[in-house]
Amino acid sequence: MYFKRLIFIVLFVYGIGCYAQIDSLSAERISFEIDDQTKDTLTETEVFADSLYTMPKKTTDIIRITDAFLYTLSSPVRWQKDDLLTFGATLGGTALLSLADKPVNEFMNRDQGKFVNKLGDFGYRNGKPYAAVIVAGGFYATGWIINDEWTKETAAILTSAYATSGVLQTAMKKIVGRARPTEGFGNYEFKPFRNDPGFSSFPSGHSQIAFVTAFVLAERVEQPWLKGLFYTGAAVTMASRMYANAHWVSDVAFGGILAYFCTKTVIKRFEQTKYENPWEKYQKKHITWNFSVTGNGIGLIGTF
Secondary structure, eight states: OEEEEEEEEOOSTTOOEEEEEEEEOOOOOOOOOOOSTTHHHHHHHHHHHHHHTOOOOOOOHHHHHHHHHHHHHTGGGGOOHHHHHHHHHHHHHHHHHGGGHHHHHHHHTSOOOHHHHHHHHHHHHHTSHHHHHHHHHHHHHHHHHHTOHHHHHHHHHHHHHHHHHHHHHHHHHHHHOBOOGGGSSOTTOBOTTOOOGGGOOSSOHHHHHHHHHHHHHHHHOOOHHHHHHHHHHHHHHHHHHHHTTSOOHHHHHHHHHHHHHHHHHHHHHHHHHSSSOTTGGGSOOOOEEEEEEETTEEEEEEEO
16 A cells, blocks of 8 residues: 545636545455365465455446536435434524624725635635636646546535536525625515516625535545645635625525535535445336246246
8 A cells, every 4th residue: 555645726706726635546466376175265365355456447437427416406305304403504594694794895895905805706706606627627637637536526526516516506696696795785686587686685695605615625535634735615606796895694504505515415425425336226127038838838027
């Protein structure tokens, strides 16, 4: 067994590098000199030893990405009592946090400076859809070039988590139709299904993207300082959206919560499907027909 350290540059706005340790197994073929009396016993032992070194076939990335996407979106149909309680607590907590919307908004827009403006610009770009494409695409391209499964799997998880949380936040923006702070109507003005960017405040799409990036990358590395760096980048994006007067604090908070639950569900599903194709049971099964003639008649048996 040996370790190899992967060092790569994340193609991200702030250009942060992260690395991971990958374990690789180096199997050696063992040969036995046997006599005729122990041949059968040792042959069975060799077969068993060979089976230990046979790695199961890995499910292709496109299947895992699509499956995790559909599995996450359909999660509510599998919710149990604890899940419903968590969902209710999340909604209740968001509603309670909305009481702080106006005070936080006034505080965030109190002072404007060059440094804060530059930080706000970074946060804005960090949560744009093109940032998600650059990060996921950069990881996959790097993994393909150096032929590293860890890097490519990270890209696959990012892709599925971005897509899942992105679909949900886009739908919620349209359904909720909450007025942005810039509209001047206050934090409790709603006009659902209105095709107006000014009424698409909840939840924050920038926060959703930034926190998916942070949650996935933090989950994939072990170094605490890297985890802290990723979370800091997402927090800056959250603050920048309030600083730009584009969102209320409850908007950005829920965007982060949405990213968290989607990411956790996607990662869990990826672990389940790594070596087990979840769609095989839905594939067409072949039937083997056996024809037999006995004293009692003729039989035809189909084996699935």
